[in-house]
Amino acid sequence: MSTVTTPTPAxxxxxxxxxxxxxxxxxxxxxxxxxxxVMVALLAITLLRSSHEGDTTFQxxxxxxxxxxxxxxxxxxxxxxxxxxVCAVALGESVRRMVAxxxxxxWLPIVFALAWMTGFLSWAAADGRIRxxxxxxxxxxxxxxxxxxxxxxxxxxxxxxxxxxxxxxxLFGAFAAAITASLTGSPWAGLVAAMVAGALIALILGLxxxxxxxxxxxxxxxxxxxxxxxxxxxxRQVLTPNSDSLNAPVGFERMPIPVLGDIPLVGPILFxxxxxxxxxxxxxxxxxxxxxxxRWGLRVRAVGEHPKAADTVGIKVNLTRYRTILxxxxxxxxxxxxxTLVAVNQFNREMTGGAGYIxxxxxxxGKWDPIRATLAALLFGFATNLQGVLSAIGSPVPSQFMxxxxxxxxxxAVAGLVGRSRPPAADGVPxxxx
Amino acid sequence: xxxxxxxxxxxxxxxxxxxxxxLTVEPGEIHCLLGENGAGKSTLMNxxxxxxxxxxxxxxxxxxxxxxTGPGDAMAAGIGMVHQHFMLIPVFTVAENVMLGNETxxxxxxxxxxxxxxxxxxxxxxxxxxxxxxxxxxxxxxGVQQRVEIIKALSRDAELLVFDEPxxxxxPQETDELMDIMRQLKEAGKAIVFITHKLREVRAVADRITxxxxxxxxxxxxxxxxxxELASMMVGRPVELTVHKDEPKLGADALVVKDLRVVxxxxxxxxxxxxFTIRAGEVLAVAGxxxxxxxxxxxxxxxxxxxxxxxxxxxxxxxxxxxTRRILDSGVGFIPEDRQVDGLVPNFTIAENLMLNRSFKSPxxxxxxxxxxxxxxxxxxxxxxxxxRARDIDSLAGNLSGGxxxxxxxxxxxSRDLRLLVAAQPTRGVDVGSIEFIHKQVVATRDSGIPVLxxxxxxxxxxxxxxxxxxxxxxxxVGIVSADTPRETLGLMMTGERPKDLEDVAx
Numbered sequence: 016m017s018t019v020t021t022p023t024p025a026x027x028x029x030x031x032x033x034x035x036x037x038x039x040x041x042x043x044x045x046x047x048x049x050x051x052x053v054m055v056a057l058l059a060i061t062l063l064r065s066s067h068e069g070d071t072t073f074q075x076x077x078x079x080x081x082x083x084x085x086x087x088x089x090x091x092x093x094x095x096x097x098x099x100x101v102c103a104v105a106l107g108e109s110v111r112r113m114v115a116x117x118x119x120x121x122w123l124p125i126v127f128a129l130a131w132m133t134g135f136l137s138w139a140a141a142d143g144r145i146r147x148x149x150x151x152x153x154x155x156x157x158x159x160x161x162x163x164x165x166x167x168x169x170x171x172x173x174x175x176x177x178x179x180x181x182x183x184x185x186l187f188g189a190f191a192a193a194i195t196a197s198l199t200g201s202p203w204a205g206l207v208a209a210m211v212a213g214a215l216i217a218l219i220l221g222l223x224x225x226x227x228x229x230x231x232x233x234x235x236x237x238x239x240x241x242x243x244x245x246x247x248x249x250x251r252q253v254l255t256p257n258s259d260s261l262n263a264p265v266g267f268e269r270m271p272i273p274v275l276g277d278i279p280l281v282g283p284i285l286f287x288x289x290x291x292x293x294x295x296x297x298x299x300x301x302x303x304x305x306x307x308x309x310r311w312g313l314r315v316r317a318v319g320e321h322p323k324a325a326d327t328v329g330i331k332v333n334l335t336r337y338r339t340i341l342x343x344x345x346x347x348x349x350x351x352x353x354x355t356l357v358a359v360n361q362f363n364r365e366m367t368g369g370a371g372y373i374x375x376x377x378x379x380x381g382k383w384d385p386i387r388a389t390l391a392a393l394l395f396g397f398a399t400n401l402q403g404v405l406s407a408i409g410s411p412v413p414s415q416f417m418x419x420x421x422x423x424x425x426x427x428a429v430a431g432l433v434g435r436s437r438p439p440a441a442d443g444v445p446x447x448x449x
Numbered sequence: 450x451x452x453x454x455x456x457x458x459x460x461x462x463x464x465x466x467x468x469x470x471x472l473t474v475e476p477g478e479i480h481c482l483l484g485e486n487g488a489g490k491s492t493l494m495n496x497x498x499x500x501x502x503x504x505x506x507x508x509x510x511x512x513x514x515x516x517x518t519g520p521g522d523a524m525a526a527g528i529g530m531v532h533q534h535f536m537l538i539p540v541f542t543v544a545e546n547v548m549l550g551n552e553t554x555x556x557x558x559x560x561x562x563x564x565x566x567x568x569x570x571x572x573x574x575x576x577x578x579x580x581x582x583x584x585x586x587x588x589x590x591x592g593v594q595q596r597v598e599i600i601k602a603l604s605r606d607a608e609l610l611v612f613d614e615p616x617x618x619x620x621p622q623e624t625d626e627l628m629d630i631m632r633q634l635k636e637a638g639k640a641i642v643f644i645t646h647k648l649r650e651v652r653a654v655a656d657r658i659t660x661x662x663x664x665x666x667x668x669x670x671x672x673x674x675x676x677x678e679l680a681s682m683m684v685g686r687p688v689e690l691t692v693h694k695d696e697p698k699l700g701a702d703a704l705v706v707k708d709l710r711v712v713x714x715x716x717x718x719x720x721x722x723x724x725f726t727i728r729a730g731e732v733l734a735v736a737g738x739x740x741x742x743x744x745x746x747x748x749x750x751x752x753x754x755x756x757x758x759x760x761x762x763x764x765x766x767x768x769x770x771x772x773t774r775r776i777l778d779s780g781v782g783f784i785p786e787d788r789q790v791d792g793l794v795p796n797f798t799i800a801e802n803l804m805l806n807r808s809f810k811s812p813x814x815x816x817x818x819x820x821x822x823x824x825x826x827x828x829x830x831x832x833x834x835x836x837x838r839a840r841d842i843d844s845l846a847g848n849l850s851g852g853x854x855x856x857x858x859x860x861x862x863x864s865r866d867l868r869l870l871v872a873a874q875p876t877r878g879v880d881v882g883s884i885e886f887i888h889k890q891v892v893a894t895r896d897s898g899i900p901v902l903x904x905x906x907x908x909x910x911x912x913x914x915x916x917x918x919x920x921x922x923x924x925x926x927v928g929i930v931s932a933d934t935p936r937e938t939l940g941l942m943m944t945g946e947r948p949k950d951l952e953d954v955a956x
Contacts, residue, residue: 309558317538317549324536327500328550328601329521440539 047119050427051106054131059099065411067091067141074146075280084279091141098134102127143408150404151284151397158396159295159357160185160367163350164374165381165388166302167213170343172383173306174336175319177443179235180220181347182371183242184213188351190246193362194254196264196355205264206291206352213348216242217340225333225340228445239371247364254362266360267291289357291349298346303385315339319439322446332446350374373422383438398424450476450511450527450608450640452497457506459492466492468664469506474609479631479641481651483670483683484661485880486851490644491533493661494611498530499523510609521550529602533614535594537601539587544569546586547601572600576633591738592623599630609640616650620738621908621940628654646683648676649909684881692913694892700729703900704869709759711745711924719745721924722759727869727900732891734903734915734932738943742924743904744786747873750902751783752776763869777806780868784858784875786904788851792858795847799839800828802846803861827864835860836886852883859887863894870894873904888914908939917954929953 071091075084105127112119136145164181171178178184188209196205216238223229254262267289275286306312314335317325322332350370355362373395381388402417452474459467466489474480482490495501497508499517508515510526517523523530530536537546548565555561569582578596586594595615602610612631616624631641631654645651651658651672658670660682670682680688704727711720720742727733735743748754750761752773761768768776777783785791793802804813804824813824828842835856839849846854855875862870872891876884891914895901905911911918918934920927922945930939931954938948 305558308560310552310554310560311558313541313545313549313552313560317541320540321536321538324538325549327498327520327530327532327536329519329524330550331519 045113047124048106048109048113051102051109051127054127055099055102055106058095058102058131058134061135062092062095062099062138067138067411069142071137071140071142072144073136074144075148086144089137091137095134095138098130098137101130102134105130139405139412140408145404145408148280148283150400152287153400153403154393154397155284155292156288156357156396157399158393159292160350160353160370161374161377161392161395162295162299162389163353164347164371165377165392166298166385167343167345167347167350168375168378169381169383169385169388170302170306170315170346171217171340172378172442173319173439174315174339174343175322175439175441175444175446176221176224176336176340177231177235178217178220178340178343178347179232179375180216180238180242180371181374182367182369183235183239184216184344184347185351185354185367185371185374186239186246186365187212187216187242188348189354189366190249190351190362191348192352193264193355194261196266197261200265202265202267202290202352202356205356206294206349209348209352210345211348213344213346213351214341215344216348217344220344221337221340225336225445228447231443231445243365246362250362250364258361262362264355264360264362266356291353291357294349298349299385299389302346306385316439318446319441322441322444326446326448332448336446347371347374379438395424452609452640452642453509454493454497455507455509457493457496457503457508459489459496459501460504465664467496467503470661470664470666471506472659472666474640474642476608476640477635477638478656479635479643479654481655481658481672482642482644482661483646483648483651483658483679485646485683486878487880488661488683489664490661491613492664494530494613494642494644497523497611498528524550524605524607527606527608528611529599529605529607529609530611531595531598531602531613531615533617535591535598537586537594537597539585541586542582543580543584543586543589543597543600544582546597547582547604551605568604569600572603576603576630578630591618591740592620592626595619595623595627596630607639609642610634611642611644613644614646615643616645616647618739618906620943621936622944624650648679651679652676680881688881689885692888692892694914695896697732697895697916698730698898700898702726703729703764704902705760705762707760707762709746709749709757709761711742711749711754712756713745714755719924720749723921723924723926725919725926725929727902729900730895730898731916732895732901732903732914733917733919733929734905734911735919735921736908736911736939736943737906737921739906741921743873743906743921745924746921747783747786747871747902747904750776750869750871751781774809780866782862782865782867782870784855784862784870784872786873786877788854788858793846793854795845797846798843799832799837799846799849799857800824800842802857803828803831803864806861806865831860831864835890850880851878852880855879855887856883859890863890867894867899870899870901871904872901874906875903876905876907876910908936911939912936 069091070088071094073087073089075087105123109119109123164185167184168178168181191212192205192209195208196202220234220238223234224231269287270290271287276282306315314325314330317330318332318335326332351367354366359366374392377388377391377395380391398420402420405412405417406414454470454472456469456471457467458465458469470493482493484490492501496503499520499522508517515526517526538549541549544562544565547569548560553561553564566582569580572578573580578600580593580596580600586597589597599610615627619627628650631643635641643654655672658672660667660670662683662685667682670679676690677688680690706726707724709720709723710718713719723746725733735746737743745754749757750768752768752771752775757769759769763779763781766779768779789795794805807813812827813820825842832839832842837849837853837856837860839853846857849857859875870891875887875891879887891901891903903911903914912932915932917929918932918939919929920939920942922943927942927945927947928951930951938951941948
């Protein structure tokens with residue numbers, strides 16, 4: 016018989032012992048080496064199968080830079096193989112850590128991803144130019160609706176309401192922004208209208224999901240379909256016949272920020288964007304701060320984790336949930352404004368094209384955390400932009416394959432590439448008061 | 450603070466949970482509400498706390514009639530509650546839990562975490578709780594979590610504290626500590642309501658006892674009354690508190706478990722190298738605080754756990770790696786710890802529930818079709834035999850009381866040819882009458898020469914049923930000892946300590 020002896024800690028005054036420290040299998044430790052291995056093999060096979068001699072130029076400066084960084088020109092194949100080597104070293108390190116049962120650190124996948132991307136790009140753009148600034152600046156711009164949508168998703172789910180209707184909120188926001196900006200001539204009025212539109216969808220969601228306990232996923236999906244139908248109908252019947260007066264919105268102009276915009280590399284990527292992007296930076300910061308550091312955030316998280324406990328300390332659970340998802344809807348709606356006030360100055364049918372679902376994936380990939388979800392959305396934005404950039408410079412990768420890229424990244428991400436994620440405990444569970 | 454409840458009545462549909470209950474609690478006294486599960490104690494306290502709205506009656510605090518619209522009002526009036534299921538947010542720290550709903554904030558709603566930490570430390574030091582404000586609640590042992598609940602109430606200057614079945618999740622030592630805390634609070638002038646159905650505890654701390662039965666106050670009892678007197682008042686008839694059983698007639702080794710290891714989904718080792726043997730005609734009772742591997746052990750026996758290593762041999766047949774259905778077919782009966790989740794399908798009738806473990810072939814299935822006649826006959830007979838109080842066999846299992854639901858489960862599991870009975874928490878949330886009945890059935894099973902494994906977190910039950918007792922702590926065996934081991938020793942073992950001179954009893 017085995018015996019267990021645990022000294023009762025004196026500092027506990029002989030009270031109950033400390034919680035068990037059970038041996039834990041390093042969860043997800045095996046995943047990283049496997050993914051690394053597959054990626055290295057893929058890159059190496061690609062390089063072997065189709066060799067591209069020539070030089071690749073990485074252009075680091077934007078056209079109007081104050082201090083222009085020089086272009087970097089490297090031999091394509093040599094660089095690519097060098098990067099394969101770096102990746103292989105990272106793979107070796109991850110295998111070593113797996114065998115030794117040590118935690119895989121965060122920098123390992125970052126180094127791997129950077130090296131892999133550099134290798135891939137120098138192969139794909141042989142005898143061509145990669146405009147690094149526009150690659151990243153474009154990624155930020157494309158990620159705008161995804162980030163807004165993901166923030167809306169994070170907020171709603173943190174309060175315990177699953178918001179599948181992000182797609183609908185984006186689309187309705189885009190629609191409302193187009194009409195309002197056309198009528199008033201002010202993009203800011205359009206933005207406010209987009210927020211109202213998003214909140215309106217959230218209100219319907221809340222009515223069914225919170226007040227009438229209808230399954231939240233079903234309500235969300237139905238709302239998306241409803242918004243598609245409604246905007247298609249109004250587009251045909253109202254917007255198309257009056258496109259000059261109702262569907263010619265004044266958009267946000269590009270607005271470089273004086274000093275910040277002149278920082279080499281970072282400036283042109285982050286600070287030569289439209290006002291909507293700067294609003295986004297502020298919203299991300301405010302949401303992240305408020306969720307973890309304020310009374311409001313504490314209560315929102317409490318309601319999403321254990322509504323009954325929140326109720327017993329006098330927090331109005333369903334009121335808190337309503338308020339939170341209305342705010343979340345307004346934030347997601349802002350993302351919709353991007354389509355009609357920044358990307359294209361016109362509303363088109365179903366122009367969001369599933370971005371809301373990708374934002375939903377970013378919520379999960381980002382583990383229900385505003386900053387992580389933002390980073391996830393940026394990654395998806397990057398994948399989308401990469402596809403555009405590569406097909407523009409005539410890369411040897413078929414464009415159909417490239418079009419799949421963002422969705423492929425999404426699937427891998429959601430399939431738990433980053434380890435087990437843990438949603439708020441009461442996510443999607445309506446709260447009934449006795 | 451002086452609390453007076455006058456004629457509180459609360460109905461749920463046609464069920465009267467509280468029938469005109471009146472009660473007075475004075476400051477500086479511990480007032481026990483004693484009653485069986487389902488007697489209406491918790492309902493009454495939820496009315497007091499503003500979670501339920503009373504249909505009739507009034508609540509008076511220090512002579513002022515209160516009208517609570519929610520728990521917030523009750524708290525503001527000075528009522529604190531330590532809930533049976535802790536109302537704590539597992540992923541929050543102690544300080545965050547204590548401040549929730551009562552936050553001190555700075556500019557723009559910024560949380561003042563320092564103030565909250567100081568408050569926790571202050572209260573913790575004053576009462577000797579040893580709670581660290583930065584600890585995350587889900588990492589704390591239940592006993593400490595309960596102290597966090599008490600701190601939460603005290604941090605809001607509660608003058609009346611309600612403890613709702615607080616000892617259900619505690620070790621005997623933790624229970625003693627809680628009793629001391631309650632006495633301390635009493636000395637500090639707080640009024641305390643202590644809800645329980647455990648007689649031992651009532652007699653240890655109560656200044657006054659009010660007994661509730663079927664939603665009505667049946668009277669006050671003297672704290673000096675004997676267990677038997679209190680029990681008969683609580684149940685309404687004389688109760689047999691001890692289980693009568695003869696010396697076991699031991700047979701050959703029937704269940705042999707060797708080096709059993711179970712790893713849960715999250716990767717934690719929950720059962721860590723268990724080895725034990727049960728002989729035919731013997732009850733081995735597993736004691737331990739909830740969450741020390743008992744659930745995983747019973748589920749591993751039934752083939753319900755995925756990551757199991759070691760060996761489980763029943764009458765010479767290896768069970769590890771076999772499917773649950775194979776294991777059932779080899780004669781294992783299983784009373785699961787949560788009948789609502791694993792024991793019954795609430796929306797099925799009693800008859801349908803009675804055939805759940807024999808849904809593949811005879812006697813109830815022939816050529817893929819149900820033999821309704823055989824099933825109905827069987828169900829009628831079992832209803833009578835096991836004294837299930839229901840309208841008929843077509844009543845939905847979900848509508849039965851806890852005790853009757855459990856009798857259905859027991860009837861189903863015992864009416865097969867068994868080679869092993871695994872009973873997990875067989876009488877949890879069951880009325881005293883049904884407890885007597887179920888205990889008799891377990892003993893009868895053992896006397897018919899079947900090995901029985903009983904898992905219970907109630908030490909009384911373990912001691913009453915066991916021929917030998919196995920104490921588990923963090924998935925490991927602390928010791929396998931004889932049934933007459935003193936309770937204090939068992940309590941100590943449940944915290945992982947093993948007295949040096951203690952000998953394991955041989956099989």
